[in-house]
Amino acid sequence: MDFDKLILQRESVRKYTDKDISRDSIIKCVEAARLTPSAHNSQPWTFVIVDDKQLVSQVAACTVNKIVKFNKFVKDAKAIAAIVMEKTHFAMIGSNKTDENYNFIDMGAAAEHFCLQAADLGIGTCILGYYDEKKVKSLLNVPGNKRVGLLISMGYSPFESVREKKRKPLNEMCTFNSYMQVKNEEK
Ligand SMILES: Cc1cc2nc3c(=O)[nH]c(=O)nc-3n(C[C@H](O)[C@H](O)[C@H](O)COP(=O)(O)O)c2cc1C
Structure with a gap:
């Protein structure tokens, strides 16, 4: 799919059909994530793919509670990817930033690679x-000392079209050469 079309096609899918997702397709998504750039090429991630039905239900149950119900749809996912953060061991010489600052950023980028590949295969995802x-x-x-940084639910969407994207207009999120206060920033 053309990149322009792909970024419009990728959306958070929160309803899934009964169709199973093949492991080959899931592996393609992981391969896309594997190629994600990361700070110092540290690749601070391990993907745990959950496609056992019972385990999917159990993990889905962890995404809701008595008060928070917006992730109720996850119980119908056909698979869930958990991104586990791995420790990195490089020092940012001359910087006050630590590698920890980049691990979550890197995992977010990997999650998006994963979701874009899924969209290209016609598979819906929700980070x-x-x-x-x-x-x-x-x-x-x-292990207790590691973080699960993100989950990604997966399944085929029952909808033929995608929603219109709700985003800030370009002139409120980008300037050239100098920062400018955006119009609607809360005081
Ligand atoms: C880090 C992150 C966490 C998110 N957590 C949730 C979540 O727990 N439940 C959910 O339904 N959507 C979640 N989302 C999806 C966002 O709500 C969604 O990406 C955003 O509203 C834009 O919509 P779109 O993905 O359809 O373009 C998350 C997205 C990101 C990037």
């Missing part, structure tokens, strides 16, 4: 930032 991390770690045997 999930809300979940009980402790419970997810326990279900997936992730």
Whole structure:
């Protein structure tokens, strides 16, 4: 798919059909994530793919609670990718930034590579930032000292068209050569 079309096609899909996703397709998404750039090429991630039905239900249950219900749709996902943060060991010489600052950024970039490849294959995804991390770690045997930085739910969308993107207009999120206060910034 043309890149212009692909970035419009990728959206958070929160309803899934019954169609299963092949492991070959999931591996293609992981391969796209594998090629993501990262600080010092540190690749601070391990992807745990959950495609066992019972485990998908158990992980999905970690994304909701009595108060937070917006992730209810995850129970119908056909697979869930958990991105585990791996420790990196480089020093940012001459910088006050530590490698820790970049790990979450790198994982976010990897998640987007993963989702764009999925969209190109016709697979819907939703990046999930809300979940009980402790419970997810326990279900997936992730050691206590590691973080699960993001989950990505996966499934085929029942909808033929995509939603219109709701985004800030370009002139409110980009300037050339000098920062300018954006119009609608809250005081
Ligand atoms: C880091 C991150 C965390 C997110 N967490 C959730 C989540 O827990 N539940 C959810 O339904 N959507 C979640 N989203 C999806 C965003 O709501 C969505 O990307 C945004 O509204 C833009 O819509 P679009 O993805 O359809 O273009 C998350 C997205 C990101 C990047």
